[in-house]
Amino acid sequence: MIRPALLVCSLVAALASVVVARSGAGLAPPRLGIFAQSADIGPVKHAGSAVWNADLDQYEVSGAGTNMWKETDEFHVAWKKVKGDVILDARVQFLGNGVDPHRKLGWIVRTSLAADSAYADIAVHGDGLTSLQFRRKTGGLTEQVASAVKAPDVIRLSRTGSKFTMAVAKFGDELQAAAPVELDLGDEVYVGLFVCSHHPDTLETGVFSNVRITLPAPADFRPYRDYLGSRLETLEVETGRRRVVHAVADSLQAPNWDADGKSLVYNRNGKLYRFTFTTGRAAEIDTGFATKNNNDHVLSRDGRRLGISHHSADHDNKSMIYTLPAGGGVPKLATTRGPSYLHGWSPDGQSLLYAGLRDGDIDIYRVPVAGGDEIRLTTAKGVDDGPECTPDGKTIYFNSERSGLMQIWKMDADGTHQTQVTDDAFNNWFPHVSPDGKSFVVISYRKGDVTPGDHPFYKQVCLRLFPTAGGPGRVIANLYGGQGTINVPSWSPDGKRLAFVSNTREP
Numbered sequence: 375m376i377r378p379a380l381l382v383c384s385l386v387a388a389l390a391s392v393v394v395a396r397s398g399a400g401l402a403p404p405r406l407g408i409f410a411q412s413a414d415i416g417p418v419k420h421a422g423s424a425v426w427n428a429d430l431d432q433y434e435v436s437g438a439g440t441n442m443w444k445e446t447d448e449f450h451v452a453w454k455k456v457k458g459d460v461i462l463d464a465r466v467q468f469l470g471n472g473v474d475p476h477r478k479l480g481w482i483v484r485t486s487l488a489a490d491s492a493y494a495d496i497a498v499h500g501d502g503l504t505s506l507q508f509r510r511k512t513g514g515l516t517e518q519v520a521s522a523v524k525a526p527d528v529i530r531l532s533r534t535g536s537k538f539t540m541a542v543a544k545f546g547d548e549l550q551a552a553a554p555v556e557l558d559l560g561d562e563v564y565v566g567l568f569v570c571s572h573h574p575d576t577l578e579t580g581v582f583s584n585v586r587i588t589l590p591a592p593a594d595f596r597p598y599r600d601y602l603g604s605r606l607e608t609l610e611v612e613t614g615r616r617r618v619v620h621a622v623a624d625s626l627q628a629p630n631w632d633a634d635g636k637s638l639v640y641n642r643n644g645k646l647y648r649f650t651f652t653t654g655r656a657a658e659i660d661t662g663f664a665t666k667n668n669n670d671h672v673l674s675r676d677g678r679r680l681g682i683s684h685h686s687a688d689h690d691n692k693s694m695i696y697t698l699p700a701g702g703g704v705p706k707l708a709t710t711r712g713p714s715y716l717h718g719w720s721p722d723g724q725s726l727l728y729a730g731l732r733d734g735d736i737d738i739y740r741v742p743v744a745g746g747d748e749i750r751l752t753t754a755k756g757v758d759d760g761p762e763c764t765p766d767g768k769t770i771y772f773n774s775e776r777s778g779l780m781q782i783w784k785m786d787a788d789g790t791h792q793t794q795v796t797d798d799a800f801n802n803w804f805p806h807v808s809p810d811g812k813s814f815v816v817i818s819y820r821k822g823d824v825t826p827g828d829h830p831f832y833k834q835v836c837l838r839l840f841p842t843a844g845g846p847g848r849v850i851a852n853l854y855g856g857q858g859t860i861n862v863p864s865w866s867p868d869g870k871r872l873a874f875v876s877n878t879r880e881p
Contacts, residue, residue, distance in 0.1 A: 413450070418449075422449075434581055438575075447490070452566050458561060460587065463584065464585045465529075480495055539554040586876070606638065630863060641667050665684075681719060682696050713730065714739070724743055737758050758772055763807070820833075
């Protein structure tokens, strides 16, 4: 499998969009992307630096230092303070061949910025060795747990209570977690991206992208009553490069891409909004009386019509499907029974595909947009959900728990020839077929994190890409999310990008 290298920007070419923080007396570095500032730790011989490219949302950290080992450390770090549990994600890469094979980069969590502070980190070495390094107390000896994965470029360091867990992978592969380490660093800690050259006379540079600091749901979180903040993100499917384009402090969900590729439609607090890339702003879409919309909304293939799922007071507050002009207008009822949750339009725009709860079972249905009787397409016990047509209209992909875990299935447009497509150790939801019909993306929950028939908020999940012709999938994003992340079709019209939602609580 070819794994594209991380993009590296030229500091000269991108000078106008770059913020630099350098250590040294008398300097007061500006805020550095999501970090407060950067600093040299320990008596390094050469001052390090940190650079943030706002256009690419990418960091370059340069650091010297003899080592990060035994009782004391020398390195450079871009840092901020956080409290409580945290999940730290990044793509990482060294620049150049380097001088010492033991040079290190990664994420670090530290009690203080003192050279002998207690800490835990993920250290990716120049020779590929990757380990969870930790010092249990100030001035104590460093210990480590090595990963079985050599030279990963995707890293995650998470803290849950006093447990620190390292999970790493090469882009495209599943994260591989090592056994957690118990370590008490106190509630408030420094977290950051670090580089250590492992050679006192040398500066080494690491490139960090897809950098995310996530504060997960607290232990007393009440599902569907409490909500975390939301990050609306876009993803380059081929490279895995991500960008946060919009963020709110409450629940934003389920982005659709408009047909012209210039905006995204999503729901928030029962209403629909359109976010425009050029302005960086969101505006409410007029949906008339329909102001209790859930995240099951879909744009027609030509972009002219919008289908919504509104909890109607006229139907015992059940979710009912309506259609209206994409720019807003008076909704027209399309379903006569509920609850019904919209997931797709037929390519010709003449019918709607949805999941319906009928007599205690969730199955897949089709109904004419112009009105008429619904047609039941699946009859298996349990949950069948997430139906979506291929671009030629001949096949419907969906997810079903009929074989145990939630897996992806497909069937002919009339409901015949139902065939299982995926068979793995994940619970896979909401297949979205690419505009060229050659691949589909799903959101995958780890086995044991959820029951097969549920897709809750606020879990460690991943987005995986599969070829429709058959074969294994590859991971294109690891994130904290779930419900509302990618419930509806979210490919860009050119098939190069996806839109999705990740979540974090406010610091």
